[in-house]
Amino acid sequence: MAKTQIKLKVNGKDVEALVEPRMLLIHFLREQMNLTGPHIGCETTHCGACTVDLDGKSVKSCTIFAVQADGSELLTVEGLAAADGTLHPLQQAFMQEHGLQCGFCTPGMITRAYRLLQENPNPSEEEIRWGLSGNLCRCTGYQNIVKAVRSAATAISQGREAAE
Amino acid sequence: MGNQAIPSTEERKEKLCGMGHSRRRVEDARFIQGKGNYVDDVKLPGQVFGDFVRSPHAHARIKSINAEAAKKIPGVIAVLTANDLRPLGLHWMPTLAGDTQAVLADEKVHFQNQEVAFVIAEDRYAAADGIQAVEVDYEPLDPITDPKQAMAKDSPVLREDAQGKDSVGQGPRKHPNHIFSWDVGDAQATEDAFRAAKVKVKEEIFYQRVHPCPLETCGCVASMDKVRGELTLYGTFQAPHVVRTVVSLISGLPENKIRVIAPDIGGGFGGKVGAYPGYVCAVVGSIVLGRPVKWIESRLDNLSTTAFARDYHMTGELAATPDGRITGLKVHVLADHGAFNAHAQPTKWPAGLFSIVTGSYDIPAAHCVVDGVYTNKAPGGVAYRCSFRVTEASYLIERMIDVLAAKLKMDPAELRIKNFIRPEQFPYNSALGWEYDSGDYHTAMKKAMQAVDYAGLRREQAEKRKRGELMGIGIAFFTEIVGAGPSRNCDILGIGMFDSCEIRVHPTGSAIARFGTKSQGQGHETTYAQILASETGIPADSISIEEGDTNTAPYGLGTYGSRSTPVAGAAAARAGRKIRHKAQMIAAYMLEVHDDDLEFDVDGFRVKGLPEKRLSMKELAWAAYHQVPPGMEPGLEAVDYYDPPNFTYPFGAYICVVDIDRHTGEAKIRRFYALDDCGTRINPMIIEGQVHGGLTEALAIAMGQEIVYDENGNVQGVTFMDYFLPTAVETPKWETDFTVTPSPHHPIGAKGVGESPNVGGVSAISNAVIDAFTHHGVTHMPMPHTAWRVWQQCHALGIDR
Numbered sequence: 001m002a003k004t005q006i007k008l009k010v011n012g013k014d015v016e017a018l019v020e021p022r023m024l025l026i027h028f029l030r031e032q033m034n035l036t037g038p039h040i041g042c043e044t045t046h047c048g049a050c051t052v053d054l055d056g057k058s059v060k061s062c063t064i065f066a067v068q069a070d071g072s073e074l075l076t077v078e079g080l081a082a083a084d085g086t087l088h089p090l091q092q093a094f095m096q097e098h099g100l101q102c103g104f105c106t107p108g109m110i111t112r113a114y115r116l117l118q119e120n121p122n123p124s125e126e127e128i129r130w131g132l133s134g135n136l137c138r139c140t141g142y143q144n145i146v147k148a149v150r151s152a153a154t155a156i157s158q159g160r161e162a163a164e
Numbered sequence: 165m166g167n168q169a170i171p172s173t174e175e176r177k178e179k180l181c182g183m184g185h186s187r188r189r190v191e192d193a194r195f196i197q198g199k200g201n202y203v204d205d206v207k208l209p210g211q212v213f214g215d216f217v218r219s220p221h222a223h224a225r226i227k228s229i230n231a232e233a234a235k236k237i238p239g240v241i242a243v244l245t246a247n248d249l250r251p252l253g254l255h256w257m258p259t260l261a262g263d264t265q266a267v268l269a270d271e272k273v274h275f276q277n278q279e280v281a282f283v284i285a286e287d288r289y290a291a292a293d294g295i296q297a298v299e300v301d302y303e304p305l306d307p308i309t310d311p312k313q314a315m316a317k318d319s320p321v322l323r324e325d326a327q328g329k330d331s332v333g334q335g336p337r338k339h340p341n342h343i344f345s346w347d348v349g350d351a352q353a354t355e356d357a358f359r360a361a362k363v364k365v366k367e368e369i370f371y372q373r374v375h376p377c378p379l380e381t382c383g384c385v386a387s388m389d390k391v392r393g394e395l396t397l398y399g400t401f402q403a404p405h406v407v408r409t410v411v412s413l414i415s416g417l418p419e420n421k422i423r424v425i426a427p428d429i430g431g432g433f434g435g436k437v438g439a440y441p442g443y444v445c446a447v448v449g450s451i452v453l454g455r456p457v458k459w460i461e462s463r464l465d466n467l468s469t470t471a472f473a474r475d476y477h478m479t480g481e482l483a484a485t486p487d488g489r490i491t492g493l494k495v496h497v498l499a500d501h502g503a504f505n506a507h508a509q510p511t512k513w514p515a516g517l518f519s520i521v522t523g524s525y526d527i528p529a530a531h532c533v534v535d536g537v538y539t540n541k542a543p544g545g546v547a548y549r550c551s552f553r554v555t556e557a558s559y560l561i562e563r564m565i566d567v568l569a570a571k572l573k574m575d576p577a578e579l580r581i582k583n584f585i586r587p588e589q590f591p592y593n594s595a596l597g598w599e600y601d602s603g604d605y606h607t608a609m610k611k612a613m614q615a616v617d618y619a620g621l622r623r624e625q626a627e628k629r630k631r632g633e634l635m636g637i638g639i640a641f642f643t644e645i646v647g648a649g650p651s652r653n654c655d656i657l658g659i660g661m662f663d664s665c666e667i668r669v670h671p672t673g674s675a676i677a678r679f680g681t682k683s684q685g686q687g688h689e690t691t692y693a694q695i696l697a698s699e700t701g702i703p704a705d706s707i708s709i710e711e712g713d714t715n716t717a718p719y720g721l722g723t724y725g726s727r728s729t730p731v732a733g734a735a736a737a738r739a740g741r742k743i744r745h746k747a748q749m750i751a752a753y754m755l756e757v758h759d760d761d762l763e764f765d766v767d768g769f770r771v772k773g774l775p776e777k778r779l780s781m782k783e784l785a786w787a788a789y790h791q792v793p794p795g796m797e798p799g800l801e802a803v804d805y806y807d808p809p810n811f812t813y814p815f816g817a818y819i820c821v822v823d824i825d826r827h828t829g830e831a832k833i834r835r836f837y838a839l840d841d842c843g844t845r846i847n848p849m850i851i852e853g854q855v856h857g858g859l860t861e862a863l864a865i866a867m868g869q870e871i872v873y874d875e876n877g878n879v880q881g882v883t884f885m886d887y888f889l890p891t892a893v894e895t896p897k898w899e900t901d902f903t904v905t906p907s908p909h910h911p912i913g914a915k916g917v918g919e920s921p922n923v924g925g926v927s928a929i930s931n932a933v934i935d936a937f938t939h940h941g942v943t944h945m946p947m948p949h950t951a952w953r954v955w956q957q958c959h960a961l962g963i964d965r
Contacts, residue, residue, distance in 0.1 A: 022289065031287075036205040037198020039430070041379045042463040046884035049379055077198040087196070095192040098853050102685030103195025104379045104430025110196060129892040136884070138379050138431050139685045141856030142892040 006070040010035075011079030019066045025059075026050045028066035029076065037077035037107035041136070048135030051108035052076050058115045058134070077107035080114060089155040090114055090148070099148035101139030109135045113149045122153055170778070176766045181705065182698030183912065186849035190689040190709075200428040203383045206398045208456040211385065212241060214449050215291040215459065216442070217281040217298045218469075219273040222307035222540040222877020223322070226271055226300060229281060234297035239290025241453065243298060244282040244445060246270040256325075257414055257444055260656060261514070262333015263343070263505035264325070265543060267441045273302070274322060274503035275542050276879050277468040282445040284457060307540035307877030311477060311500040314341040314537050322503070322538045332505060334514040334536070343505045343536035344514045349596050354531035357492030361483030367567045367944050371556050373475035373500070373541070373871040374864075375467050376548035377889065378684070380430025382470050383460035386446040390454045394421045399443060401426040401712075402436045402682055403722025406656055408714045410439050413657075415447060426712035432684035433861070434547030435471035437508035437724050467882035471508075472871055473548035475500040475541075476556045480564040488574050490583045493530040493595075495521055495560060499545065501536045506543035508724075509552045510654040510661060516552030517645045517811075519596040523561035524605050524643040524815060525583040530595040540877045548865075549858055549922035551646050551725050558642045562927035566639075566934065567943050576931075577618060580641050581609055591908075598645060600813045601907050603841070608903045609641060612817035612839045615901060621821060629939050632963065634824035636831075638932025639817075642924040646916040647730025647812040656721060662807040663727070664718035665735035667696060667707075669743060669800035671789040673782035674706040677739070680720010681732040682712045686918060687850045688728060692736050694846055695912065699740025700747075701767040701781040718803060726814070726916035729846065730907075735806035737911040742802035747784040753793035754779060812907045812915035816840040818928035824936045826963050829955025831867070831933050838924070839901040843915035852900050855921045859898050862925025864890050866933070868948045888948070937961070 003018040010033060019028055029035045029052070041049035043062050050062040053075040080088040090110050093099065100106040109132065116123065116131040123131060128149045129142070137145060170176070181187050194200050231243035246268040249255035256264045269280045281298050285291035308314045308322060321340040326332050334344035358364060384399030395417055401407045404426040412419040429436060442459040449457035461470065476497050483492035499515065501507065509516045515534040522530050546552055565583075569576040584605040585592045592600040613619075621637050628635045651660025667677040677696055681688060689709040697704040711717055720732060744764060751769040752759035755777060762769040770778035779787075788800035821835040838855055845851055868888030872880040881887050906913025926947075933949040934942060940961050945953070958964040 020289065027288070030204070034207075035198065036200065036202075039202065039380065040204065040460075041381075041430075042884045044463065044883050044885060047379060047889075077196070081197065091196040094196050095188060098189065098849050100189075100192060100195055101687065101853060101857060102378070102380070102429065102431040103191065103200050104202065106195045107198040129895075133891040133893045136379065136889050136891060138377065138433070138861070138889070139857045140853060141858075141860035141898060142895050143856045143898060144853060146892065 004067050006067055008069050008071060009073045011075060021065065021067050023066045025061040025064050025066045025069050029061060035076055035078055039104055039107065041104065046136065048112060049105050049108045051112045051135060053111055053115055058112045077111050080110065088114070089159070090152040093148040093152035093155065097144045097148035097151055099140060099145040105135060105137045109137065109145060117153055117156060121157060125150065173766055180697045180701065180703050180767055181694060183694050183844065183846050185694060185847065187690055187694055187704060187847055189687050191687060202380055202428050202430050203385060203398055203400050204460050206385045206427060208385060208387055211456040211458055212284055212286055212453065213288045213291050214282050214284040214446055214457050215288065215295060216279045217283065217295050217300065218277040219269060219280050220276065221273055221302050221304050222276045223305040224273050224302040225305065226269055226273065226280070227303055228301045230299040231281060233299065234283060234294040237290065237293045237297055239286040240283060240294035241286065242284045242449065243294065244268065244448065249448060252448065254414065254444060254448060257439065259504060259506040260438060260508050260511065261505045262511065265504035265506050267444045272324065275540050276877055277465065279441040282449065284449045284453065309539055309541055309873040309877050311498050311537040311539055314539050315339050322540060334505065341538045343501055343538060346514045346534040348519045349531035350529060351531045353529040354492050354494055357529040358483045358494065361491055362486050363484045363571060364481065365564070365567050365571050366479065366481045367564060369478045369480055369560055369563050369944060370946050371474045371476040371478065371559055372947055374473050374548060374869045375871055376433035376435040376471060376473055377467060377887065378431025378433050378435055381461035381463060381466040382436060382440060382442065384443050384446050385456055385458045386450040387456035388450040388454060394423065395447065396423045396425065397447065398425045398427060400429050400436045402432045402684060402724050404682055404712050404714050405680055405719045406722060407439065409657065409659065411447065414444065424714045426682045429682065429684035433549050434473065434724050436684065437722065438471055438506060438544065440470050463884065464882050467871065467887055468879045469542050470544065471547040472542055472544040473550055474556060475545060478556065478560050480560050482564050482568045484568055488572050488579050488582050490525055490527050491529065493522055493527050495532040497534040499534055499536045500539050500541065501545050502539055502541040502543040504543040505536060507546040509546045510648055511656055513552065516546055518553040518557045520554050520598060520643065520645045521557035521561055522594050522596055523558060524585060524641050526585045526589065527595055532596060541873055549861055549919040551644055551919045551923060552648065554644055555923050555926065558923045559927050562640045562642065562931060563944065566931050570938050570943055576639055577613060580639065581606065599810060600643065601810055601909055602905050603643065603813060603815055604903065604905050605641065605815060608815065608817045608839055608841055611901065611903060612819055612837060616819050616835065616837050618819065634826050634936040636822045636824065636932040636934065636936030638820040638928045638930065638935055640924040640927035640931060641817050642927065643813055643815045644920055644923055645811045645813055646726035646919065647808055648725045648727050649811055650809060651807050659721065660807060661721045662805050663720040663732035663735055664805045665732060665739040666718045666803045667739045667743060667801065669702065669785045669788065671786055673702060673785040675702050676708045676710065677736065678710045678717040679732050680718050681723040681728045683723060686723065686728060691846045691850060695733055695736040696740045699737050700743045701764065726918045729914045730812045730910060730916045731806055731808055733914055734808065734911045735804040738806060739802040739804035742804065743800060746800060747781060749796065750784050750787050750792055751779045754787060754791065809909050812843065812910060814840065814842045814915040814917060814920050816920055816924050818924040820928040820932040822932040822936060824954060826958045829951040829958055831949055831954055833896040833929065836896055837899045837901065838921060839903065840917060840920050841903045841905050842917035842920065843904065843906045843910065844913035845902065845904065846914060851917050854918050855900050856898050858919065858921025859925045860890055860895050862922045862929060863895065864888055866926045866929035866947055866949060868950055870948050
């Protein structure tokens with residue numbers, strides 16, 4: 001099948017690639033970019049294990065084509081830590097609050113929470129639950145995930161205040 | 165050594181981070197950065213991809229398979245059918261339950277989506293193209309999806325391959341579609357109890373077919389190195405060593421030429437214990453092609469073909485005195501096992517540990533019969549945090565207690581307390597043959613009732629009932645039986661269900677320990693190190709834990725049935741003690757005292773009465789490599805294979821409060837309180853996390869999950885569009901609590917907890933929903949309690965307007 005050239009930015013790096021037009025974005029990221037953060041859990045946009053951040057929006061990469069990401073700026077969980085390796089407050093909070101068990105939903109969950117906290121920097125528990133409702137977790141019962149996101153929100157706002 | 169001031173005991177304990185600490189998880193660092201290594205992350209040079217042509221029919225004869233067009237598709241390398249596997253004897257495979265299962269459908273398909281052909285291609289897209297091009301000519305047959313119909317006199321024979329066989333691995337059969345009859349307890353004594361009883365209740369209770377549905381599906385990568393004659397098999401295996409043995413038995417490859425690696429696993433819940441056709445086909449594909457073959461299930465494949473759970477048609481009967489003393493229990497189960505008897509559990513137990521069905525109650529006489537039956541549905545049955553059918557058993561007895569309470573017009577909590585096994589009766593021998601190790605049910609129940617103000621809730625309910633409002637209070641007081649198990653009771657294919665720990669302490673005082681189990685999210689890398697830290701005095705942070713590679717880990721039976729802590733956790737404690745014992749001998753030699761004059765002190769040994777005379781484990785580890793007593797082997801290593809003397813019996817008191825909208829049928833959980841007693845607690849944070857997760861799975865089962873088949877055998881709702889997985893919005897806030905009644909026979913008194921919340925949670929939620937209707941004379945409502953079903957109940961009672 002004829003391939004199409006795409007150009008995009010993945011975790012801050014410029015990428016050029018040839019893909020079949022039918023190739024799903026998740027397969028492009030996992031098979032061609034060799035990323036292991038986004039996972040495949042359902043292939044039907046329900047579970048959110050494949051969530052990435054595409055031009056400032058949470059997107060489930062299992063149901064869009066790689067060619068649709070042409071020209072975009074894409075972020076996965078691999079791109080969340082600071083350049084010096086310091087973990088993002090969300091990553092720290094998930095560890096601290098025991099917000100993960102098997103870890104399979106975690107990259108998608110954290111990537112979604114990252115966008116949620118940009119949309120709403122100070123969400124209530126209810127808002128967090130709704131904000132993460134496109135991401136399924138089978139292990140944690142969400143209780144500690146909600147706690148982690150709340151605690152990261154506080155840490156981020158305190159960090160911001162300290163910087164000001 | 166010597167006189168320098170040593171930190172306080174508390175400081176040293178803190179640094180050790182042993183049992184009892186809410187130690188943060190070692191595993192998390194890789195998962196939060198997307199650096200886990202799940203099976204689909206495994207990529208080997210030259211790897212190709214295989215996937216299945218699956219049957220659209222539930223029951224059909226295969227007249228022909230034509231793969232010629234498929235083989236011409238660009239990228240398609242090979243297509244395997246039963247005919248290709250037949251010369252190798254691999255078109256059928258033995259199941260863990262003594263039956264056989266078709267690897268690729270051989271002449272006949274027995275359930276929808278059954279594996280018919282395996283297409284191997286350069287990538288998954290080409291494999292999908294190839295699958296579309298395989299032509300299969302089927303002659304559809306009438307399917308049977310109801311086990312009662314399967315057992316009817318004139319019912320067609322489903323498994324023609326088993327026709328005429330007296331047994332398909334689990335005892336005598338009484339019908340061509342019958343698999344086994346399991347009879348336990350004293351039938352005569354139970355009959356006598358029922359004959360003498362003034363009060364009797366009977367209820368038909370169906371525990372619907374569900375699926376454990378971990379977020380990661382099943383998959384594997386098989387890689388045959390033809391030069392070395394060695395097979396490496398990566399996969400989602402909860403029991404990697406068992407897989408190695410099974411692969412050896414099936415393929416004829418010597419076991420030393422097979423290396424099974426279970427990398428990170430994205431949740432298992434029992435769905436990743438069994439052997440599936442995908443594994444066999446990937447192995448055969450790799451042997452034939454000499455290239456690594458990857459097979460990864462789709463979600464639809466996962467929900468419709470591998471490892472369903474439950475599907476138990478149960479009839480329960482209780483006999484009692486008018487003042488509420490239970491005198492007898494009778495249970496019959498029609499168990500729908502689907503097309504092949506392929507459930508993964510101890511081989512001798514066709515219904516698992518279902519005979520724990522007397523629950524937490526002192527019931528003098530009990531009798532239980534389980535009949536396993538074939539239907540045209542996917543095979544499996546034992547999965548989903550069930551502790552080998554304990555879930556079904558516990559649901560039955562906890563429902564029956566409520567049914568009896570309604571009949572006696574007694575409070576269900578009071579009826580439970582009245583019949584509890586009393587603390588002084590432990591170890592308690594149940595009527596169905598188990599020896600319960602320890603328990604204090606009265607204390608746990610009292611604590612739970614006080615925590616939720618049970619009396620206040622009942623008063624509120626009475627007032628609401630006067631106003632026509634529906635409020636339900638559900639209680640579950642479950643007793644689990646976990647930690648399979650003693651080899652006199654339990655084996656898989658003849659291998660006793662022990663487990664193992666091997667520890668090596670390095671000269672500089674750090675260590676590596678390997679286990680026969682395999683975490684799928686339970687956090688073994690964190691908790692095993694805590695057990696070893698407490699036992700050896702080496703800080704948990706200095707102990708690496710490894711599981712899942714059969715080339716390095718000692719043989720073990722894997723992780724399921726809440727067995728890791730009761731069995732491998734015990735092996736860890738005992739291996740740690742062996743290390744400590746040797747360290748004590750070395751310390752005695754170095755300090756020039758008798759070893760009896762030494763005592764263990766958190767992280768080293770000191771001379772009794774002379775606390776400043778001590779040696780730390782770090783110092784002793786170094787000494788083990790150059791200064792051992794004459795005649796002693798150098799090094800500091802230990803192995804322990806632990807065959808438990810008994811099961812462990814965790815228990816818990818759960819109380820659930822629901823409010824139901826009688827106009828819409830929606831049931832909202834207002835409060836859920838879970839008290840668990842899992843004996844000694846190794847890591848409270850992880851225990852709570854397990855309970856949260858298990859309760860959420862219980863919510864899913866009680867309120868929405870069901871794998872349904874229509875009359876044509878079409879499996880319904882096997883995508884996340886239909887199959888209910890609670891999101892953060894539907895999931896309530898869980899309240900957790902605990903008591904501690906250590907197991908008397910376990911080296912550290914721990915009992916296991918992973919499955920408790922599912923066992924108790926389903927009963928508590930279901931009992932709460934039904935309790936909302938008991939004043940209308942309702943004794944039972946089948947799960948799942950979806951709004952539609954609950955509304956139907958409201959409508960039937962005429963209370964929906």
